[in-house]
Amino acid sequence: MRFADFVCFEAIIPELKAKDRNSVIAELVSALDKAGRLGKHNREGITKAVIEREKEASTGMGKGVAVPHVKHPAVKDVVATVGQSSVGIDFSSLDKQLVYSVILLISPVNNPDKHLQAMESIFKHLQQEKFRKFLRQSETAEEIEDLLREADENPSL
Amino acid sequence: MQAEENTLKKVICEMEVEIKNADGLHMRPAMQFVDIANQFDCDIAVSNSENSVDGKSIMQMSMLAATCGTKLKIKAEGADAPQAVNALQKLVEEEHFDEPTPSGQKKC
Numbered sequence: 500m501r502f503a504d505f506v507c508f509e510a511i512i513p514e515l516k517a518k519d520r521n522s523v524i525a526e527l528v529s530a531l532d533k534a535g536r537l538g539k540h541n542r543e544g545i546t547k548a549v550i551e552r553e554k555e556a557s558t559g560m561g562k563g564v565a566v567p568h569v570k571h572p573a574v575k576d577v578v579a580t581v582g583q584s585s586v587g588i589d590f591s592s593l594d595k596q597l598v599y600s601v602i603l604l605i606s607p608v609n610n611p612d613k614h615l616q617a618m619e620s621i622f623k624h625l626q627q628e629k630f631r632k633f634l635r636q637s638e639t640a641e642e643i644e645d646l647l648r649e650a651d652e653n654p655s656l
Numbered sequence: 657m658q659a660e661e662n663t664l665k666k667v668i669c670e671m672e673v674e675i676k677n678a679d680g681l682h683m684r685p686a687m688q689f690v691d692i693a694n695q696f697d698c699d700i701a702v703s704n705s706e707n708s709v710d711g712k713s714i715m716q717m718s719m720l721a722a723t724c725g726t727k728l729k730i731k732a733e734g735a736d737a738p739q740a741v742n743a744l745q746k747l748v749e750e751e752h753f754d755e756p757t758p759s760g761q762k763k764c
Binding site: 555556558560561562566568593611612614615616618619621622623625626 | 715
């Protein structure tokens with residue numbers, strides 16, 4: 500799967516206002532909601548569900564990135580967005596480091612394989628140091644979109 | 657399972673396992689896998705038909721996108737390789753990560 504297949508570019512936040520984990524999740528869910536990707540009246544429920552999932556086990560996988568996610572009936576297809584923080588957010592990451600790039604992923608409940616494919620695309624690139632660096636250096640939503648589209652064309656990025 | 661032992665050579669142990677839980681190897685199961693893998697000293701590589709990744713890295717394991725029914729090859733190298741492979745096989749196939757397997761007719 501390609502980023503362009505599931506990332507909602509309109510909902511990218513190049514500099515998150517929120518400074519803590521729960522508010523970052525709320526801010527990213529709101530951005531997807533504003534872009535019309537979460538159906539009606541699901542914003543609060545999805546925010547809560549993502550935070551609950553995060554409490555079970557941190558999705559801060561180390562190296563300054565986190566991938567909060569949840570499966571929720573509000574969506575028919577996987578949808579994701581990206582938020583960046585220049586100050587860093589405490590996500591209780593595995594390596595105890597702050598998180599600068601957050602990818603929020605909402606997946607339908609009845610399609611586990613699609614969720615796995617989206618995760619595969621995300622981690623294929625997140626584990627590349629170059630990709631993480633470029634993502635962190637991106638200052639505008641357009642730059643982030645360009646990077647994701649470039650990554651779709653270039654598997655080594 | 658094949659294990660070759662030699663006092664001078666490394667112990668190498670390989671086994672194929674099949675993902676049994678309906679949701680596949682998503683992040684929580686991947687973390688359980690990595691937690692167990694890290695209890696052993698041996699190197700652990702896990703591969704599907706396309707990629708071979710470090711079984712001790714959560715980011716790399718998440719990259720496998722192993723759906724229900726996917727077969728993965730676990731290759732361990734080091735003195736405790738047989739124990740590691742056995743523990744991981746138990747987690748994946750016997751305990752299926754403490755998650756439900758597909759119900760009834762819907763087999764994967």
